[in-house]
Amino acid sequence: MKLQDFDFELPERLIATRPASPRSSARLLVAEGDVITDAVVTDLVRWLRPGDRLVLNDTRVIPARLSGLRHRTGPEGRTEARIEVTLLEPQADGCWSALLKPLKRIRDGEEIRFSAELSARLVARNDGQGLLRFNLSGPDFDAALAESGAMPLPPYIAARRPADARDKQDYQTVWARRAGAVAAPTASLHFDEPLLAALTAHGVQFTYVTLHVGAGTFLPVKVEDVTTHRMHAEWGEVSVAAADEIRATKAAGGRIIPVGTTALRLIETAARDGFGAWQGDTDIFIYPGFDFRISDALMTNFHLPKSTLMMLVSALMGPARVRAIYAHAIAQDYRFFSYGDASLLLPDRR
Structure with missing residues (x-):
């Protein structure tokens, strides 16, 4: 076959x-x-x-698509990079497996801030995916995600237009x-x-x-x-x-x-x-x-x-x-x- x-x-x-x-x-x-x-x-x-x-x-x-900023202070001063996150699956310890783009722009332990209320740290990476620990959990996390996240439209739609409030x-x-x-x-x-x-x-x-x-x-x-x-x-x-x-x-x-x-x-x-x-x-x-x-x-x-x-x-x-x-x-x-x-x-x- x-x-x-x-x-x-x-x-x-x-x-x-x-x-x-x-x-x-x-x-x-x-x-x-x-x-x-x-x-x-x-x-x-x-x-x-x-x-x-x-x-x-x-x-x-869930509105699993998030866009956030990674801030870093180094010899060249304070820099930032935009990180696009797609949540994949919750883990038993409360973390989330996720796709991060670009994953190479963030180090283990660094924070990504999505809004004034919601942020996450990269705690591990494996096979092209990251493991994120969020600063919120339970209903507080759900509310912040609903506010900051976008619907994870399929690739063949996302390639033609961004997700919006209607979705x-x-x-x-x-x-x-x-x-x-x-x-x-x-x-x-x-x-x-x-x-x-x-x-x-x-x-x-x-x-x-x-x-x-x-x-x-x-x-x-x-x-x-x-x-x-x-x-x-x-x-x-x-x-x-x-x-x-x-x-x-x-x-x-x-x-x-x-x-x-x-x-x-x-x-x-x-x-x-x-x-x-x-x-x-x-x-x-x-x-x-x-x-x-x-x-x-x-x-x-x-x-x-x-x-x-x-x-x-x-x-x-x-x-x-x-x-x-x-x-x-x-x-x-x-x-x-x-x-x-x-x-x-x-x-x-x-």
């Missing part, structure tokens, strides 16, 4: 830099087996059945609850309160799980034989209540439909040894040939060429069908990636 098998040509004009407004007005490509239908997200009630269960990731994106709302789901992600579960960005109400009235049920999406989600696949690729690990949890709800829906004949690849990866991780409550780090890698044990379908955005997410949707629908789906989406000017349009993938075997 070669990396080239998951490549396609995408016109740059189809890369979305802002989401649809309102959220549920985004376009929706519905693939039922070999049949493709063009719709909008508000049409979901046409394809979802009473008794189906949507699995939603309730992670909350603090646009790049967050309406049900975001548990802070810890540095990237959004983007399929969920299409849901708003009117759509949730319409689905509830239709008899669709909801279960919330948590997967804190990491910056590794944007890492490229660098090996030609994709089966040798090693996935980044992300922390997730399926609660006892969530597992019970999903099992009850399966037993009653309803379909389990994750909204987003993060929710799908998490529940399939929990199903490896018999489905139940689960907590920990998952590095599950889903590519063609994978045996789906819980997921019956998937709602997801359109993904990058040669990405692990292209491999995941190819595993669910089959590589030939995914090539046809993406060719149709490009021909019909669907908007791609995090702020783009959505697809509902319904394998005919389920």
Whole structure:
């Protein structure tokens, strides 16, 4: 299985830099087996059945991008350097792993000041990353970060425009609850309160799980034989209540439909040894040939060429069908990636 098998040509004009407004007005490509239908997200009630269960990731994106100054006094007097920081993951001791640019402009032990309230010291470095200890913790840290930080937009958006105040709302789901992600579960960005109400009235049920999406989600696949690729690990949890709800829906004949690849990866991780409550780090890698044990379908955005997410949707629908789906989406000017349009993938075997 070669990396080239998951490549396609995408016109740059189809890369979305802002989401649809309102959220549920985004376009929706519905693939039922070999049949493709063009719709909008508000049409979901046409394809979802009473008794189906949507699995939603309730992670909350933190404003993980920070810009600060490093001050230094030396023989040439007082100097300063601007340091750009992207927080990656909290550590058990309260520190944060982070990307620092340029890392070479700061020494271990030096302070970076982001605002009058918020600063951090570099306490260690490893494999191109730094370990930062902030001067604040708990709610004080959260408040200062909300004030000073910017949303960590994906590279293909950040290269076209900087994050702004709108992104603090646009790049967050309406049900975001548990802070810890540095990237959004983007399929969920299409849901708003009117759509949730319409689905509830239709008899669709909801279960919330948590997967804190990491910056590794944007890492490229660098090996030609994709089966040798090693996935980044992300922390997730399926609660006892969530597992019970999903099992009850399966037993009653309803379909389990994750909204987003993060929710799908998490529940399939929990199903490896018999489905139940689960907590920990998952590095599950889903590519063609994978045996789906819980997921019956998937709602997801359109993904990058040669990405692990292209491999995941190819595993669910089959590589030939995914090539046809993406060719149709490009021909019909669907908007791609995090702020783009959505697809509902319904394998005919389920």
